Amino acid sequence: MRDRRAVWKNQSEPPNLPKDCSNCAIRDATVCGALRTDQLEILQEFKSCDRILPAHTHLYRAGERLHEIYNPLSGWMALYRILESGKRQVLQIELPGGFLGYQANLDEPMLHSAQCITDVAVCVFPRRAFPGLLERHPAIGSRLIGMVANEVARGHDQLTNVGSRPGVERVAHFLLQIYMQLRQRKHAMNADVQSLPLTQEMIGDALGLTPVHINRILRQLRERRLVVLQNRTLKVLDLGGLRKMADRSQVDMAVF
Amino acid sequence: MRDRRAVWKNQSEPPNLPKDCSNCAIRDATVCGALRTDQLEILQEFKSCDRILPAHTHLYRAGERLHEIYNPLSGWMALYRILESGKRQVLQIELPGGFLGYQANLDEPMLHSAQCITDVAVCVFPRRAFPGLLERHPAIGSRLIGMVANEVARGHDQLTNVGSRPGVERVAHFLLQIYMQLRQRKHAMNADVQSLPLTQEMIGDALGLTPVHINRILRQLRERRLVVLQNRTLKVLDLGGLRKMADRSQVDMAVF
DNA sequence: CGTATCATTGACGTCGGTCAATTCGTGTGG
């Protein structure tokens, strides 16, 4: 099934870079926002290194036991799972500022895979350090709980979308959600054109629809002059209309 | 839409009971498992009270600002959301041992509602106490992160189910997942008959299918001698077959 | 250029939804 899907092989050894938190662009958006600037070395002490991964390689795969925890700094990733049937479910599109590799039981194998969509830079922490870190700095713990709780809320949103909305609305909601995230991150409130490096197949795997059907839906959205997605570029033509189509209750937006 | 669905009104004032952690049946399964038995009073000090809610009432509703956090002690609850279209998405079936009412931003209104399916007992903590609690007892923080991380994993599982599996497998997976939880909780490894107080409509709202179709699928599962769900009772006839039908990779089970 | 991946479109099939009628089960009041 899906023979067309590329099997991307993992590069052998991703390069590790020296750790340097001083000019981290997304500090406030991530765990480190829990600390004051003059406390930065606390986290830097625990941190292992930075790492660059080329597009299409995996940060980790389902079944692996991880010894690290990651903080994406730049680039796009996809968390996904493969079923026995061969179908792929994309669980989440990860943008910088998230938090990857954490699990309740740190010694259990990962339940999903994390693959780079574009080139990606991640900040690497050793897992073992975390209990001690939380012990010494409860503020980081609170921050983490908050971030993970946010993941739960995003998950609910995604589940609601896939479980309850018809195709067009589902795609509209998905695009809008990513668009809002991008716009917020860039502090560019009027950038109605955004780069969106997702294939239609990936969008389909995220929304439980076939790539063919995604294509037809995108055509509809284009013809209705709501959004245009072409050449990895997303243009929002009618934000209000898109919102309406996405059937978002005002409550929905609170997550972002 | 869905005029048939009962509109259950909230009882006026649920009774508060005195707090007493000493003989809590599910202590190890919940936050409190982070502490030793002789430290129990630490948590009991923070705790507000216990509370009993009748079936069909709400613990909280989407849009409300909560000042409390809850620990279900007994009974079944459903977390859900209503879309503008009128459709309801059940996000999760809550059994004792979970953790309700937490959000990244404690002051924001809740994004979903929590309704009692059966009579329910919850253990109530004031939200405001939590920062201080975490400060003093980082172990509780770790525990919380673990519990919330577990929620994320369950969410992924649910999303995968709804997004990637055809109807029969979807229902099989759902029933199996609940069945495993129940069996584990009761430490009754051979109880292949369990009480399951969910209507077919509720199952449908959880899985993104209509009650009518759920009914037809249940008939199939019955005719294939895998499970029988009748009169709020779940009988697993063929656990192996059910697993196979649910298309679970071994990885799936790790969550429970 | 030749090849690989992604996007696009048409024809057709099916899974699950809709509508509606009937039955079942349980609780309630006479």
Next chain:
DNA sequence: CCACACGAATTGACCGACGTCAATGATACG
């Protein structure tokens, strides 16, 4: 104790959203 009511479960007939299959373009890359 029975009659009734109301929600839930069950079933059939029909329909539509979405999937499948397959062919054709468009783009990028070595």
